Amino acid sequence: MAATAGAFEHVPSASPGLLQLLRGAEVFAPAPLGTCDVLLAAGKIAAIARQLPALPPELAGEEHDLRGRRLVPGLIDAHVHLIGGGGEAGPSTRVPPVGLSQLSRAGITTVVGVLGTDGTTRTVADLVARTLGLRDEGLSAYCYTGSYELPVPTLTGSVRRDLVYIDPIIGVGELALSDHRSSQPTLDELLRVAADAHVGGMMANKAGIVHLHMGDGLRGLDLVRRALDTSELPPRVFHPTHVNRNRRLFAEAGELVARGCSVDVTAFPPEDDPGDSLYAADAIDRWIAQGLPVSRLTCSSDGAGCMPVFDAHGHICAMDVGRPTTLSDTLTELLARGHDLAVVLPIFTSNVAGLLRLSHKGRLTPGADADLVVLDDHGHIAGVIARGRWLIRGGQTVVCGPFERSAT
Template sequence: MLLLKNARVFAPQDMGDVDIFTGGGKVLALGSNITSVPAETKTMDLSGFIVTPGLIDLHVHFAGAGGEGGPIFRAEPLSLSSLLESGITTAVGLLGTDGYARSVMEVLQKAYALEMQGISTYIFTGSYKIPPVTITGDVATDIIAIEKVLGLKAAIADHRSSHPTVEEFIRLASQVRVAGILSGKVGIFHLHVGTYPDPLYIVRETNKRTSIPLYHFLPTHMNRNETVLGEALKFALDGGNVDFTATSDMEHPQACEAIIHLVEAGVPLDRITVSSDAGGSSPLFDAEGHLLDVKITTPEDFLKQFLHLVDLMGPEKAISVFSTNPAQRLGLGKKGKIAVDLDADLLIFDSEWNLKGVIAKGRPIWSKI
């Protein structure tokens, strides 16, 4: 058991200076001057420190990805420390371009390993390719039978995608929806979006033909360029949810700029999330499609963008985008907030918003205090 005393808590709402008592991986009590705790409780005086919910990264290649340019460009699996140093206490793993030499089972096993090391993990089945690669041989069965599988990942509007027809896409979306209904999960169809003209056409057409709700679709990389950002704005104003990528080498706009653009245009903040794409590749192609360079992304920019948004919009809105909103989108009811009976995933910052400690499921697992 752990008692955090006198911390300035953003839950995400500003609660002022309060105490947080945790045990069994949960927040057991939250309030001023908590004193009635078991004798074995460890106490930390956090006067002058800030506590927030842990960050949730819903698109991270923690088992490694990449491969454009050949095997030498295959990214290695991410370490636990690289995630913790970026404030990530919940991570959702997935495959990238390579659904051939890499497998969803690899991602699942890495998820189990990271869970055993202390953080919370989930995965998406599939990769860029269609028909999707899966664990059981069936998309819906993966989602229903495997607790960690939250949905399906595929690629659209990209030269590396399988260029599915609308009919193929509808069948996959239907599988995701039915699996979500049968499993009690949201059922997310997570979409890597490239730079083709009208990149979300297939999503809008599927919604129009089938009435499959827009909340099942979560397009990511929606800040690739100004054109794609314009599509993100239209999709979000129509009721969809969009995810921006935190990598610093992406063409403008950066994630924080994209968020402010959408909010100023009238998009509700709860329709916006940010993810890192860490462990994946960021290939650069010339106008003729020749590969010029490959960079491997890291989790560092995720925390940098969070802190930048803290400066631009304040802690409450930044926490909503990086923790509360992804928890809601993914159906993780015990994550994304600091409240009694929710998971004790907490970040400790000093007064200058330097990350000083990480508590995952009630256990301190990284500290500079």
């Protein structure tokens, strides 16, 4: 079949391409470094300085003038349904998989894939395959083993073996608590999964966390508190998400971080009726205003996840789909409200990297991966570099996945 006219470039591998010298950007690493030049080489950040010398003509390379722009680490989204979520109202409600450009347009250079309610027709094997595919397309991609349910669906038959032997798998998720769609786990069941995740993570030098889907149930975070009370597991193992889905749960999350846990707010689509929930920007506003530790907060998009609304009988009465772009939209909204970029940026970058033990991600420093986002004057995405390759340039998508097509 002939190539489609106007189709984007497809990247068959993650080759870093030319040397890149980025000139004169206001750099946030995420701490502010002032106006700097940044040199990228072999998919890494090679140097950051007030002024770097020009590239020698004998070296293949490019210089880019970024004066007047802000340069930040690539965003890390720790919760995306890479092969699609949904299915709670039958096969026709299965959400399609996520394409590369859907992530890059959101400034996401590192992504973690999850399964949701459906661990039956969607499998960990499918998720791992899509994760590896995104790596081939130029993104940094990881995933969790498991889904909402217990026993935990795995690839090898064991949580520990999945962590030790399957490279992209870095933890368990999203295991559901306080939700009518969960397996209604007991304390002992949660502790067994968390112990396997923790020890498997130690053996594989990975995060080994349990990423917990939190529902609207009245039990809230009670099971997590009891797990901390009755076990020796470190608090960092438990990472509850969707904690902004109602105000009661958000208040519980604020108390939980005092015990050493990190919690995650979800960037719900802005057109959704918030009801008792908090939009991500509102939740982060409130978190900062209450003096809660920003270092314990992360934000994710729930991209390609189905966001159903249930009635009192458990029937779906409305449905929306999460979009990766809500992650960058939340950052833009926070900047529009006057928040300091250096304060809120870690919620989307270094906090996530630290929790997931991705030491080469989330910061702009020599030796780190060359994952960078260029922000315009209004905080919108103007450029995205993933592992040294431009995916978005001048606000336009220049690289996409093999099955994506140009809109023209």
